[in-house]
Amino acid sequence: MMKKYTIKDIAELAGVSKGTVDRVLHKRGKVSDSALKKVNKVLEEIEYKPNPIAKSLKNNKVYKVCILFPQSTQDSFWTPCISAVEEIENNYQAFGIAIEQHRYDSNSPSSFLDQANSIISTKPNALLMAPLFYKEAQEVKKNCLEKEIIISTFNNMIDKNSLSNYIGQDLFQSGRIAAKLLDSLTNSGHMLIVHIDEQVQNATHMQEKEKGFKKYFEEKKESHYKVSTISINKEQATNYAAHLQQYFNSNSDINGVFVTTSKTYIVAKFNKENYKKLKIVGYDLVEKNIDYLQQGSIDFLINQNPKKQAFQGLSNLAEHLLFGKEIPKAMLLPIDIINSENYKEYLE
Amino acid sequence: MMKKYTIKDIAELAGVSKGTVDRVLHKRGKVSDSALKKVNKVLEEIEYKPNPIAKSLKNNKVYKVCILFPQSTQDSFWTPCISAVEEIENNYQAFGIAIEQHRYDSNSPSSFLDQANSIISTKPNALLMAPLFYKEAQEVKKNCLEKEIIISTFNNMIDKNSLSNYIGQDLFQSGRIAAKLLDSLTNSGHMLIVHIDEQVQNATHMQEKEKGFKKYFEEKKESHYKVSTISINKEQATNYAAHLQQYFNSNSDINGVFVTTSKTYIVAKFNKENYKKLKIVGYDLVEKNIDYLQQGSIDFLINQNPKKQAFQGLSNLAEHLLFGKEIPKAMLLPIDIINSENYKEYLE
DNA sequence: TTTATAAGTGTGTTCGAGCACATTTTTATC
DNA sequence: GATAAAAATGTGCTCGAACACACTTATAAA
Missing domain, CATH: 3.40.50.2300 (Response regulator)
Structure with a gap:
């Protein structure tokens, strides 16, 4: 536990006034060579940390x-x-x-x-x-x-x-996490990435997550994995269920879904009411998602922690x-x- | 954005000196009724928050x-x-x-x-x-x-x-989390809780986790789950593998293990080298655990975040x-x- | 009314940094 | 060596809270 030095202390040790020490510390010039040396010598010997409280008060x-x-x-x-x-x-x-x-x-x-x-x-x-x-x-x-x-x-x-x-x-890594989670939950080998977003602005967000997700399965060479992607946009939003049902009818081997936005509850709702065989990983602790998480329709959520x-x-x-x-x-x-x-x- | 009032401001508003305001604020007495009222009135009208920086400096x-x-x-x-x-x-x-x-x-x-x-x-x-x-x-x-x-x-x-x-x-909840994780990873219905601890002091820690773990499966009434518990103490520590092997030989339906301490790597090592069918959930981001996590021998770790x-x-x-x-x-x-x-x- | 005592009130200093300004010392010029 | 200008140095005030101390007013006793 070392002593806390003040400008006054330094001034006394160097044999100059606090004004001079102040000018040295702030490099405001108007200091003679001899004074500069004296102050710098003291500054080297002790460790001066200005008191942030006094600074802030001033x-x-x-x-x-x-x-x-x-x-x-x-x-x-x-x-x-x-x-x-x-x-x-x-x-x-x-x-x-x-x-x-x-x-x-x-x-x-x-x-x-x-x-x-x-x-x-x-x-x-x-x-x-x-x-x-x-x-x-x-x-x-x-x-x-x-x-x-x-x-x-x-x-x-x-x-x-x-x-x-x-x-x-790290959104790429975030996608990898989703992949690892679905990998541990399923064994079909066919995964679906669902982008549900009324806005286009999240595009880069979703892309990064998708890349990470795919990368994980590419690296896992032992078995052959298939990853598909669908996007649901605002026009189709009036009837998500029918839209999803149609897709899963022709892709019945899918049982793992990764939803890249906080709209995860939409797929969870479909799964709970119609399909009942999906493992779902999605994003964010919004109320609707938590409901389905508690009910068991969503398996994992990734918290972006806004x-x-x-x-x-x-x-x-x-x-x-x-x-x-x-x-x-x-x-x-x-x-x-x-x-x-x-x-x-x-x-x- | 409201004004920041100082003791001096209050003094002026109340028509008294800052000393009097100070005595009122710190209830140090020696204040007349009339002065007290004047100051309190001002104090009610404005919201005075003492400047913590000045306080701290003093x-x-x-x-x-x-x-x-x-x-x-x-x-x-x-x-x-x-x-x-x-x-x-x-x-x-x-x-x-x-x-x-x-x-x-x-x-x-x-x-x-x-x-x-x-x-x-x-x-x-x-x-x-x-x-x-x-x-x-x-x-x-x-x-x-x-x-x-x-x-x-x-x-x-x-x-x-x-x-x-x-x-x-919340250690009880921590046990529930482990249970939920193993539940999502396995389907045998028979889980094993392993207490590995050279010290007895962690007893309450481990008990709470065990209670939470069991409670989760009790609540999950749909199917019949069995939860067993073993403790490995210091004496047996010289040969974990043999000890574990012996146990699993006579309990071959177990494929989910919950290790209640940071010694999770011991079971992971056994699983990797000898048994190869266990899903393992344990505790803490210590180096050895992370190794097995990366290798896939440990499925999940719960971070106690010391x-x-x-x-x-x-x-x-x-x-x-x-x-x-x-x-x-x-x-x-x-x-x-x-x-x-x-x-x-x-x-x- | 005077004096003593208590009660109430105000002033001034401190904390450390930062900066304006006053003062002293050095250097340049005649 | 005198004088002016420039450079260097020191002093003193500020920020806001806290408290010691000095000071003024009120109250009681003589």
Whole structure:
């Protein structure tokens, strides 16, 4: 347990005033060679860490941090993010962090862009967003950089190469996990990937998961596996059951299904009411999915943990603004496997 | 975004001095009725939250927090706790939290007691411990309360009734999860619970898991399930394989095994080299278990996440000491299901 | 009314970092 | 060597809470 040194301590040890030490520490010049040497010598001998509390008190600013993600009326997947915001507010409000929550229409790229630009025009210190639209997100990022607004993304990343403080999961690996789970549940060798999504924006998401899923079975050379894929879009949505029934009638060897979105309950409903032979692995702890998980119609859910993503993203920003902590370029969160017995502790 | 009020603001609004406001806030008396009313009125109208940063700066103490858990030479289960300590040190050292790490011999109750008492004699502000020994833990708790040392426990709780800041998992539920997993992997209907533990101290741990495991199959009334239990103790440890082989020879219908400790690799090794028909669910991301998980000899591991437990426990204490945050009486952490595809993100 | 005592109130300092400003020292120029 | 300009150095205040201490007012006893 070592002593905590202050600027005053250093000044005394070096035989100069705290003003001089301060100038050395901040490289503000106006320091003679001899003084510089004296201070640096002391600085080498001791380990000086500025007191972040004193720093923060002096600073005494209110930082505005905005978070932007889709409306949860359209997709309850996003609902848990609200409680992440609340928790962060409780934790950091007294430290001078003000969180502003903004939402956009997940069907409308222009809604996303409008919201983002309106946020940017208020010049917050930082913006955390879940960008569904690639092109628009690029533009938002550019605008933020221009206005010197720190930008982080969660759940959906803008681009793989120039990572910008991304918090989320490895989607490819996520697909592999689903594959491993279905592999342990079935033995038919024929799997079906179902993309159910009214929006096209999740395309990259679903593609990554599909790639990971297929890769797993490619690597498993011992036996011959077959993986098929279907997409159900909004037009067919009026009658999922008939659509699925038709498909399974002509592919009766399939008994493992991987649903790549939180709409897993749609296949589960079909299976429970009509088909009854499918093992199902899907995504996210939304209410309907949990119902079918409890009933046994869904075997496993993979938790994308939007709350933790938002929480972590906001934490990173707050700690950076308040105490100068570095924001990691990419944070890949664990991918939780959920069954009927362990979902509770992951909720809320 | 509301204004942040300071004591000075309140003083001005109430028409008194900041000293008077301070006395009202801290109920230190020496305030006239009229002044009290004036201040309280202002306090009702605005929402005053003292600035924790200023508070902490004024306080300017170094808090000593000790953590006590078993040596990891005996059981690598505890190794991750070390990095939890390191992370907490990085986060909180500058705020005046000094962590002291102490270890004890997991075979020796007296070692635990000695270590704990030697910690207590140095009068730290708080103690976080993983107590393997019930009786001794009670005594340590008593001693801490006497000396006004805040006490928290993780992984093993002292007693269910008078919970003392416990951080850990619901072990009963943990057994249920294992049951559900094995149920989804097998269909023989005969399961085996294996307790492998050189120490007796884990008894309650293992019992809770066993109860949960059995309860799951009791509730699943549709089919008749049989659950057997064996214990392998230190004396038999020289030849696990022969011992297991003998058991399975006379119980050849068993193909699902639930190992209640981190020694899961012992059954996995036997299965890989001799038996080859078991589905195995066990505990903890220790190196040997991960090897067998990758090879496919272990199907699922349940992650007790000692690192997160220690981290959370230390965080709670630090935030309490520094900023007066309340320490939750019990924190049940999520129970992670691990397979060969998602273990990586849970490591380190 | 005076004096003593208690009750109530306000002022000023501290914590450590950061920065403005005042002061001192050095260097350049006549 | 005197003077001005520049460079170097030190002093003092701020942030907000907390508390010691000084100060003022009210109350009681003489």
